[in-house]
Amino acid sequence: MCFNLSSWAQKSIPNVLKKYNKESVPYIKINAIKNSNSILLDAREPEEFKVSHIPNAIPVGFKNFKPENIRKLIKNLNTPIIVYCSIGVRSEQIGEKLQKMGYTQVYNLYGGIFEYKNKGGKVVNLKKQETDSIHAFNKQWSVYLNKGIKIYE
Numbered sequence: 825m826c827f828n829l830s831s832w833a834q835k836s837i838p839n840v841l842k843k844y845n846k847e848s849v850p851y852i853k854i855n856a857i858k859n860s861n862s863i864l865l866d867a868r869e870p871e872e873f874k875v876s877h878i879p880n881a882i883p884v885g886f887k888n889f890k891p892e893n894i895r896k897l898i899k900n901l902n903t904p905i906i907v908y909c910s911i912g913v914r915s916e917q918i919g920e921k922l923q924k925m926g927y928t929q930v931y932n933l934y935g936g937i938f939e940y941k942n943k944g945g946k947v948v949n950l951k952k953q954e955t956d957s958i959h960a961f962n963k964q965w966s967v968y969l970n971k972g973i974k975i976y977e
Contacts (some may be wrong), residue, residue: 837935837968841912844884845932852906852931854943862904862931863897865919871961872959875975876942876947878908891925901926908933908940910961911968939971947972 858862858924866873866881873883898905905927909915915932922930925933933940941947941958949955960966960974 826844830963837911837939839934840968841934845916847916849907849923849930849932851912851934853934854940854945857906860904861920862906862929865894865905865907865909865918866937867909867915868959868961869888871977872910872961874950875936875957875959876949876955878937879946879948879952881908884959886916887920889918890923891919894922894925898927898934902928904929904931906931906933910937910959910965911936911938929957937964939970940969942968 864878864881865884866877867884867886869885869887869890870883882897894904896903907915907919907930912932912935915936917947919932921925935942937947937958944952947958948959955977956972958969958972960969960976962976964974968973
């Protein structure tokens, strides 16, 4: 698959989300999570989570998402859950799986960790130390990350 970076750069997160998402999982905006008592699930891959994540997020992965781990972790199906990834595409798919599992309050973080960081959100590394590094997924998707240090490994 080949992408024209100049055409990607002109698109915005809202346009990308409209293109790739069905809005099957309700969005929650960045400012709404600050005072939330929700469980925060990171639907990115382990290498992305290692670089940085939103504080207190629990890594659940995407390719190797395991429903049985979620059932052990979150027993109450009415627990508010916010899922995020880089911008909100993979997290919608994980959110749909959570809904099928019976969870009733599942939300997709609008714009994901990229928008969170773009709006001044604090991210931490595995040692829980604040960092400016963000795993940018790949060069094409990295155009949506405007703040921080882009990491690709």
